[in-house]
Amino acid sequence: MTIENESDKWIEKRPVWPAILKGLRGKCPRCGEGRIFHKWLKVSQQCSVCGQDLHHERAQDFPPYVVIVIVGHVVVTALMLVEARTDWSMTTHLLVWIPLTVVLTLALLQPVKGGVVGLQWALKMFGFGDDHEKDG
Ligand SMILES: [Zn+2]
Numbered sequence: 611m612t613i614e615n616e617s618d619k620w621i622e623k624r625p626v627w628p629a630i631l632k633g634l635r636g637k638c639p640r641c642g643e644g645r646i647f648h649k650w651l652k653v654s655q656q657c658s659v660c661g662q663d664l665h666h667e668r669a670q671d672f673p674p675y676v677v678i679v680i681v682g683h684v685v686v687t688a689l690m691l692v693e694a695r696t697d698w699s700m701t702t703h704l705l706v707w708i709p710l711t712v713v714l715t716l717a718l719l720q721p722v723k724g725g726v727v728g729l730q731w732a733l734k735m736f737g738f739g740d741d742h743e744k745d746g
Contacts, residue, residue, distance in 0.1 A: 624639075624731065624732040624733075624734065625732065626729065626732040626733065628642075629728035629729065629731055629732035630725045630728045630729050630732070631725075631728070632724075632728055633646060633721075633723075633724035633725040633726070633727050633728025633729070633731075634721045634722075634724055634725040634728070635721070635724070636720065636721065636724045637724075638657035638659060638660060638662055638664070639662075639727065639728035639731040639732060640657065640660050640662040640731065641657060641659050641660035641662065643657075643659040643660070644657035644658045644659035644660060644662075645657075645658065646664060646724050646727055647720065647723075647724070650720060651719060651720060651723055653665065653667050653669075653723075653727060662731075663737070663738075664727065664731075665737075666730070666731075666735075666736045666737030666738045666740075667726075667727045667730055667731075667736070667738075668730065668735070668736050669723050669726040669727060669730070672726050673719060673722045673723035673726050674719065676722050676726070677715055677718045677719055677722050678715075680714075680718060680722075681711055681714045681715050681718065684714060685707055685710060685711050685714070688707075688710075689703070689707055692706075
């Protein structure tokens with residue numbers, strides 16, 4: 611994104627969907643190259659490539675909420691379809707749906723948190739709109 615002069619920095623355009631998609635890939639929402647996370651769900655202080663401050667994120671409980679909604683819809687839908695078409699025992703159901711729920715949850719938590727960080731950056735939430743000296 612190009613900023614034409616110093617006074618325009620505060621109105622820098624930050625497209626939401628590209629920022630979310632970069633976050634879903636675990637990449638910095640600004641440059642798309644640096645990593646957001648330095649541990650599984652720990653957000654880095656800054657992007658190692660462009661220097662964007664990332665410590666402003668306040669994802670908190672939102673990523674788990676989104677993951678619960680996604681996994682709940684996938685697993686419950688699949689369970690109901692299988693239940694209607696097969697005669698699996700309760701043990702078989704437990705052996706399929708519990709591990710699937712755990713695996714999907716663990717697989718989605720980091721990408722969803724990255725997407726939430728990207729969304730917060732694009733909307734200049736919390737401190738993401740205040741660090742003009744890092745932009746440009
Ligand atoms: Zn970056």
